[in-house]
Amino acid sequence: MKLPPEQQAIRDKCLHPSGTFVEFPKEDVERSIPALFERIVASHHDRLAVKSGDCSMTYGELNRSSNRIATAISNTFGQAQEPVGVLCRHDAPVVAAILGILKAGKFYLPMDANWPRQRASTILESSQTRLIVTDNAHSPFTATLARSPAHILNIDGLVEDLGTDNLELSLPPQSYAYVIYTSGSTGEPKGVVQNHRNVLHSVMDNTNSLRISREDRLTGLYQYYANGGAHDIFTALLNGAALFPFDVKRWGLFSIPGWLSHEAITIYQSVRSVFRQFALSLRGDETFSSLRAVSLGGENVTKIDVDLFKKCFSNRAIFVNRLGSTECGRISRYFIDKETITDAPNVPVGYPSPDYEIEILGDSGAPLAENMIGEIVVKSEFLSPGYWRRPDLTQDKFYQDPNGESQRLYRTGDLGRFLPDGCLECLGRKDFEVKIGGNRIQTAEIELALVAHPAIKEVHVIARQITQGETQLVVYYKVKKRTDPKHFQLRRFLRNRLPGFMIPSVFMKIEDFPLTGNSKLDRNSLPMPSTARPDLDTGFVAPETPVERLLAKIWTEVLSLDHVGVHDNFFDLGGHSLTATRVISQVITQFRLELPLQSLFQSPTVAEMAGIITQNQAKRASDAELTQMLREVEAMTEDEAQRRVDEIDSTIANK
Numbered sequence: 001m002k003l004p005p006e007q008q009a010i011r012d013k014c015l016h017p018s019g020t021f022v023e024f025p026k027e028d029v030e031r032s033i034p035a036l037f038e039r040i041v042a043s044h045h046d047r048l049a050v051k052s053g054d055c056s057m058t059y060g061e062l063n064r065s066s067n068r069i070a071t072a073i074s075n076t077f078g079q080a081q082e083p084v085g086v087l088c089r090h091d092a093p094v095v096a097a098i099l100g101i102l103k104a105g106k107f108y109l110p111m112d113a114n115w116p117r118q119r120a121s122t123i124l125e126s127s128q129t130r131l132i133v134t135d136n137a138h139s140p141f142t143a144t145l146a147r148s149p150a151h152i153l154n155i156d157g158l159v160e161d162l163g164t165d166n167l168e169l170s171l172p173p174q175s176y177a178y179v180i181y182t183s184g185s186t187g188e189p190k191g192v193v194q195n196h197r198n199v200l201h202s203v204m205d206n207t208n209s210l211r212i213s214r215e216d217r218l219t220g221l222y223q224y225y226a227n228g229g230a231h232d233i234f235t236a237l238l239n240g241a242a243l244f245p246f247d248v249k250r251w252g253l254f255s256i257p258g259w260l261s262h263e264a265i266t267i268y269q270s271v272r273s274v275f276r277q278f279a280l281s282l283r284g285d286e287t288f289s290s291l292r293a294v295s296l297g298g299e300n301v302t303k304i305d306v307d308l309f310k311k312c313f314s315n316r317a318i319f320v321n322r323l324g325s326t327e328c329g330r331i332s333r334y335f336i337d338k339e340t341i342t343d344a345p346n347v348p349v350g351y352p353s354p355d356y357e358i359e360i361l362g363d364s365g366a367p368l369a370e371n372m373i374g375e376i377v378v379k380s381e382f383l384s385p386g387y388w389r390r391p392d393l394t395q396d397k398f399y400q401d402p403n404g405e406s407q408r409l410y411r412t413g414d415l416g417r418f419l420p421d422g423c424l425e426c427l428g429r430k431d432f433e434v435k436i437g438g439n440r441i442q443t444a445e446i447e448l449a450l451v452a453h454p455a456i457k458e459v460h461v462i463a464r465q466i467t468q469g470e471t472q473l474v475v476y477y478k479v480k481k482r483t484d485p486k487h488f489q490l491r492r493f494l495r496n497r498l499p500g501f502m503i504p505s506v507f508m509k510i511e512d513f514p515l516t517g518n519s520k521l522d523r524n525s526l527p528m529p530s531t532a533r534p535d536l537d538t539g540f541v542a543p544e545t546p547v548e549r550l551l552a553k554i555w556t557e558v559l560s561l562d563h564v565g566v567h568d569n570f571f572d573l574g575g576h577s578l579t580a581t582r583v584i585s586q587v588i589t590q591f592r593l594e595l596p597l598q599s600l601f602q603s604p605t606v607a608e609m610a611g612i613i614t615q616n617q618a619k620r621a622s623d624a625e626l627t628q629m630l631r632e633v634e635a636m637t638e639d640e641a642q643r644r645v646d647e648i649d650s651t652i653a654n655k
Helices: 005-012 026-030 033-043 059-077 092-103 117-127 136-143 196-210 227-237 253-262 272-280 303-312 391-397 443-451 487-495 546-559 577-591 598-602 606-616 623-634 640-653
Strands: 048-052 055-058 083-087 107-110 131-134 152-154 176-182 190-195 217-220 242-245 267-271 293-297 318-325 329-336 357-361 374-380 398-400 408-418 424-429 433-436 439-442 456-465 471-479 506-509
Touching: 005 329, 026 196, 033 059, 033 092, 033 196, 033 227, 048 059, 048 092, 048 227, 055 059, 055 092, 059 092, 059 131, 059 152, 083 092, 083 136, 092 107, 092 131, 092 227, 092 242, 117 176, 117 190, 131 136, 136 152, 176 196, 176 227, 190 196, 196 227, 196 329, 217 227, 227 242, 227 267, 253 272, 253 577, 267 272, 272 293, 272 303, 272 577, 357 408, 391 398, 424 433, 433 471, 439 443, 443 456, 443 471, 443 487, 487 506, 546 577, 546 606, 577 606
Parallel strands: 048 242, 083 107, 083 131, 107 176, 131 152, 217 242, 217 267, 267 293, 293 318, 471 506
Antiparallel strands: 048 055, 176 190, 318 329, 357 374, 374 408, 398 408, 408 424, 433 439, 456 471
């Protein structure tokens, strides 16, 4: 479907001032990633390719580094197609590792260092991964996972005499490029495979939609082990542009504004939750003169996010809301500028990308008319080949076009509807898979992990909407007789079995689960999450000093609790990495100093954080000033998002 004229007009505003955009040709989709990358290297040998912190590489340096890694892999493991694990920091060298794996004829399996060992071992075993590429920072953890030291390649310790020439390996476009493991409904993670052809088609779509050129500088806010990370890497490098990996967990949201300006970023891409928290932390006087596009995906985008974009960014920038998944790529986009009217709370996800068809199907499998809600089904010849070593799951989710064409169809599990003008609106998940912070989560995997606890009799995990459109996971559970585990004990039990983003925020014990008339769980009748302070292994101690009272106020707002004690552990209260960034952002605003995000992980109580603030406060404030600050915070409205938008608006208006 062709974009409507008004959408084309907004998209065409997204052209780099240099005017050097060259359309990505369709014929290049039928090549391989290394072949196109090496062609780029030949033309852009001395241009910046990737920069993270103090580490940067030109295209020539990146190519030589990746060739050394490819040679090391080939020397030991040959050039047959197989998965190779990647467990490195999210910075410039990991990009060389990924390219080296592809140049060796393998496909990469990105891993998260925060995975519990049991989960990592299960994925390596089920995927039959023999080799793990790592670095010095992750070598100790990798050693606990690998079958033997010979199955570890440390990119920080490669011998100097490895060849740096291209291996000249010919790869057909159907060769696998990567496999990404996501949460599985059976309780086991599932690996989604993508081949070179599909990746290059996605690069073509990204390039031509956002008018990406060699002059562009792209964010790398998606971690390399996420599907969005792969899109960031290849979209930048196959256009001769520069990629800037940024680890939010290490450097914090408060560092993003200065980083965007200092690096003259032109294209910002992230999940909605990261953008919203970053934008809410802005003072209103920042200028992002180089930024021309803000592109969000992974979670539902609302009017709040569009309003923040309009308040915080220049008139030449555009806003893009997109829909996609690991299985089918980015299937639609919706373009917004400062003049676009967005009255509805839910922002549409737009019109189908090239070579994609989208249908809304009812329970009977028949297409539905406009404004009728059904499952979003995608048709294309560029869908994922399926799930690695899971033909049963592949057959269940993908099926051949009944009209006999070469295209296949994929049931997304998302509910949506077509508006009268053909624009697509996404309305959430059909099943119990949810997206939090851009991460796909099957609640069944959490339930199965909790049932392994000796005190749990029955459990259900529900995604609940809280303030500002945020989603939190709530555990409802029944216990066995004469057992009553504390909430913090259940949370700590899960930390050894699941990634941090899958740990629920709230645990609620109930006596009996409500049932519908046909004896199924009545999810709508489950009680709403309590705002009471959960049971902890520490007694409640009220804050005393002005700093402690102000911090406690911030914590209660971020965690949606009535009160917290000064010795309560932030993560036992239900906090996680994203809420930690919100706390740090407010601390920076209220105390007029900067703290690294890591400080909250190292001092996860109000008392400990108050001590750090007192010791490191750049501008000392008297008790009287802090008391006044506390009064101001207590007077804030409950709607934090709208309050911050109004603050930004007022600041800009007064300049």
